[in-house]
Amino acid sequence: MGTIDFAPLFRSTVGFDRLFDLLDGATRFETADNYPPYNIEKTGEDAYCITMAVAGFGPEDLSITAQPNLLVVAGQKAKQDDVKYLHHGLATRAFERRFNLADYVQVKGASLENGLLSVNLVREIPEAMKPRTIQIGHAPQPKAIEAKVGETQTAESKKAA
Incomplete structure (x- = not known):
């Protein structure tokens, strides 16, 4: 391509x-490395959830970092030298996943349950950025100035008198 x-x-x-x-x-x-696998779900009009399969990782092995327009999920399993595996099929290698976030998308929380890490996101647009309705009013009418025939003296003519 x-x-x-x-x-x-x-x-x-x-x-x-x-x-x-x-x-x-x-x-x-x-x-790209496809480890660990993940889903991105839309859970509401402005709500999302990223679910990652992180079997074998505990909360102490995972880190979630939210930066402006970027979410980084990383995992590092501590080495266990005293364990002898007959078969080691669980992939517990270190990983780092980066997700680009749209403007105003915030991380609202994360949970780890049954080997699935869920990161909840929500888009919160500030009030100043939301569309607002402008009321159309009437322009004020200029006031008419009326002067009577005998009262048209200027300030200079009053001083002279």
């Missing part, structure tokens, strides 16, 4: 660098 040239878009847009970088990264063919 060929690459897409975003140069024409760079000339006519401002502030979309991150979007172009994401699109460019998504179009590149990478032999």
Whole structure:
């Protein structure tokens, strides 16, 4: 698959660098490690859940780091030198998964149950960024100035008198 040239878009847009970088990264063919497997679910209008299969890892072996627009889930199992395996089929190798998050997506919590790590996310748009309705009012009418014929003296003529 060929690459897409975003140069024409760079000339006519401002502030979309991150979007172009994401699109460019998504179009590149990478032999990504698929460990550990995960699901991304939409649980509500602005709520999401990432579920990862981390069998063999305990809460002390996992770390979750939330940065602006990035979620990093890492696991490192402590070595157990005193264990002799007859068969070692559980993959407990170290891993790091990175998830790019949209603006205003926040991590609300995480839980580990039955070998599944669940990370709950929610998009909370600040009030200042939400659309608001503007009421249309009437412009104030200018007040008419009425002067009587005998009262049109200026301040200078009053001083002279």
